[in-house]
Amino acid sequence: MTDHDEVLERAIEGLKAPPELSPDFTVRVMASIAADETPERAPRPRWWRRRWTIEVTPLSLAAAAALGVLAVGLSRAGREGPVPTVVETAALATSTPAAQVTQFLLVAPGADSVSVVGDFNDWSATATPLARANGDGLWWVTVPLSPGRYRYAFVVNGTVWRPDPQTSVVEDEFGRPNSVVTIGGA
């Protein structure tokens, strides 16, 4: 072993020895941490306010759409109440002999549009438009009706309500007169 080696050995031993700490070292370190003015962390947002990242694949999108369609279909299943569409009304006319085809006519020269509203179409001004027959201002439509008594009126140009001038039977309790048609069995 050379002198050089002995110096090196001492240096290594010196480095291995733990440093001498003053007795109040820990107290001072903790005081220093406490004195450090680190800004307070913002509270973590609640889960319902947190932003989500959603990745959607075509497959998952299709599954979600199918679930949605299923949900809507199930919600509609079992509902009551008629849906007055042309298809259903036409089917009724052919499958129910008691249904009578009733023709509504109105002479309204100068009218841009005419519709009939009544108990048979939920009083919808768009459900049963009349067709223009010729240049004389004659408008008409046929509606299959089961036996019964129906209140109705014509709506001209979407805003003007008129009772049927061909019938003297007029009733009203809302300030706009109706006509009435009674339909018998076949």
Add this chain to the structure above:
Amino acid sequence: MKATASRVGIVGTLGLGVLLLIAALLLMAAAPSQAHGQEPRLGKLPEPARSELNTLVTAANQRGLPTEALVDRALEGLAKGASAQAIIAAVGRLRDELVVAHRALGPGATGPEVTAGANAIRAGASGDELTRLKTLRADRSLVVAAGVFADLVASGVPADTAIGAVMALAADVADADYLAFRRTIQRDIAVGVSPMAAIDVRLRGLAEQGLTAGDTPGSVGGGTRVKRKP
């Protein structure tokens, strides 16, 4: 990083699926209440009128009354721009008439018959008269007979005259005859004949054809007035 994004994507997709499933279950749970407690067509009405009318219609349904006419009346009011108060009052009044008609016609009456009976009550018939009319029509529908009565009254024929005429025809004529009778009376009135004279003369004519009961008011002893039966 990419793995984390994939995991978030999967979790997000699962979350979306769960949300949709919950939505589906909620809709399924809501469906029965719409079928039994809510009338979808009343959805066009504003609150609180919609809730009030739904309650009224549901209660009527539970009493065995036909509710179609009630909904139609509400929709008529809505289409005519009537106030919610006026609509509720009109529907309530019709409900009361349906109650009287239902009681008069009995549990065997069909929905359209009860509705026609309510129209007749509105036109001035009594519950007892409806009961008698139903008895006279026996196995035939009351819809057209009651409807023609209401039509005659609306044409200007006094209620007691009109009900007498309809009863006189009840046992013998078909619905088509009732409708022809009404058309004839309305035509007579349109050309200036008084409603009572029109009824009297036309009933006599039918009696001579054997179409009215033997004790019809118009065929008795040359009398010209149709009287309400006791």
